[in-house]
Amino acid sequence: MRASLLTTLLLALSIAATPVVQVRDSPITLPIARKLNTQGGAINLLQHDQARAAGLRDRADAISSGKLDRRTASIAVINEATSYIAQVGVGSPATTYDLIVDTGSSNTWVGAGTAYKKTSTSEATGYDVSVTYGSGSFSGKEYTDTVTLGTGLTITDQSIGVATTSTGFEGVDGILGIGPLDLTEGTLTNDEDATIPTVTDNLYSEGTIAQAVVGVSFEPTTSEEVTNGELTFGGTDSTKYTGDIAYTPLTTTYPASYYWGINESIAYGSTTILSETAGIVDTGTTLILLATNAYSQYQSLTGATEDEDTGLLRITTAQYDDLEDLTFNIGSSSYALTPNGQIWPRSLNTYIGGTSSYVYLIVNSIGTPSGEGLDFINGYTFLERFYSVFDTTNSQVGFATTSYTDATTN
DSSP states (O other), X not given: OOBOXXXXXXXXXXXXXXXXXXXXXXXXXXXXXXXXXXXXXXOOHHHHHXXXXXXXXXXXXXXHHTOOOOTTOOOOOOOOOEEEEEEEEETTTTEEEEEEEEXXXXXXXXXXXXXXXXXXXXXXXXXXXXXEOSSOEEXXXXXXXXXXXXXXXXXXXXXXXXXXXXXXXXXXXXXXXXSOGGGGXXXXXXXXXXXXXXXXXXXXXXXSSSSSEEEEEEXXXXXXXXXXXXXXXXXXXXXXOEEEEEEEEOOOSTTGGGSXXXXXXXXXXXXXXXXXXXXXXOTTOXXXXXXXXXXXXXXXXXXXXXXXXXSSEEEOHHHHHTOOOEEEEETTEEEEXXXXXXXXXXXXXXXXXXXXXXXXXXXXXXXXXXXXXOOEEEOHHHHTTEEEEEETTTTEEEEEEOTTTTOOOO
C-alpha cells in the first residue's frame, strides 16, 4: 500500500544486542556494528561526508521544487567510508544482508553485494525503483517481502528495492532507510508521486511498536569493526544514558526540515563560532560538519592545519593538550564535546590515509556558509558521545549524556 503525500511520519532509529520481543508495550532493539570500509584502500572521510552533505541538500531541493527525477544526473562515485551496519533478513527462509543504517534516506534495498534470493514471500510489484545519493546510487526493481529484524521480529509485505545496478556500495549489501517518509517520493519511476512506507512506518502501523520513537546508542571504538550500537524502536533504553533526556523541537527551517533537523549554536571554549541556526543529526555522516565560517574560526582557535593526505585538520600533541570543549547549545541544554571527543581514534589513523603518530580532528567544513538552512551536521562522532532520541510523535529530538561522553579512548 502506498502512503499519501500528506503523510508526515518522520522515522526512527535503533540498535541492541538483546533478542527482539514482540510485545506492543515494550521497545524493540536491534544490534548494529560500526565498520570501516577499507576495500578500496584508505578511506577519504571528508570527501565522502561533503559529497553526502551536498546530496542531502540536493534531495531536499528536488522535493521542494517538484523536480524529483534526478536519476540522470552525473555524480562522483565515492565508496561508503564508515557505516553502522544492521543484519537484516529478507524472505522466508531469510537471506541475511548487511545493510547500512541510514537516517538520511528512506528506501530499503539489497543486492549491492549479496544477491537477492526470491522465496515464497517475494512478490514483484512491477515498479522500477531508483535512488541517487551524494556518493552513489542504485536502480532496480521493487518487491514486497518479509523482513526480519533481530530474533523473531518480522514485517510482512515490506517494500524492498532489488538492485540491478549500484555504485558506491562496495563491502555492503544495501541500505536500511529509516529517514522521513517523504524522502521516498519520486523514487518509483512508474509512479513518481507515490511514497513508500518504510520499515519504521510498518512497525508502527502493524502495532509492533506503541509509539513512533527511536532511541540510538553508539559507543566510541578503536576497532576496525565492532558491534557497539543499539537501535531501540518504540522507546528508549535507560541503561544507555545518564541523567535526563532533554528535548528540542524539530526545526522548520528549510532544507534541514526535510530530515532530522534541529536548531543549535556552537561554542569553542568561551567563543561562539556558530550562532543559533538549523542543521541535522545524521547517522550516515561520520564527521561533524560546520558552515565554512564556523569551520574557519574553529581552525584558527585550535591552531590546526589542513592535512594534505587526509583533508582533515591536524594538530600537534601540544595543541591537543590545549584543546577546549566544543559545546553544542541545543534548546535549553548544552552538550560539551571533550578534546578527546574531537579527535579521530589514533589507532585507526592509517585506515584514513593518515600517519599513526598524528592527531586528526573530526570537525570540518560542510562546504557552504551559515545562513543556508543546513549549517551543520552532527554525525556519528557526535552521537557516539551522546544518547539520542528521535521522537516522531512529538516532533522532537532528545539528547542525554552517557558513560562515554567523557571517554578518553581516542
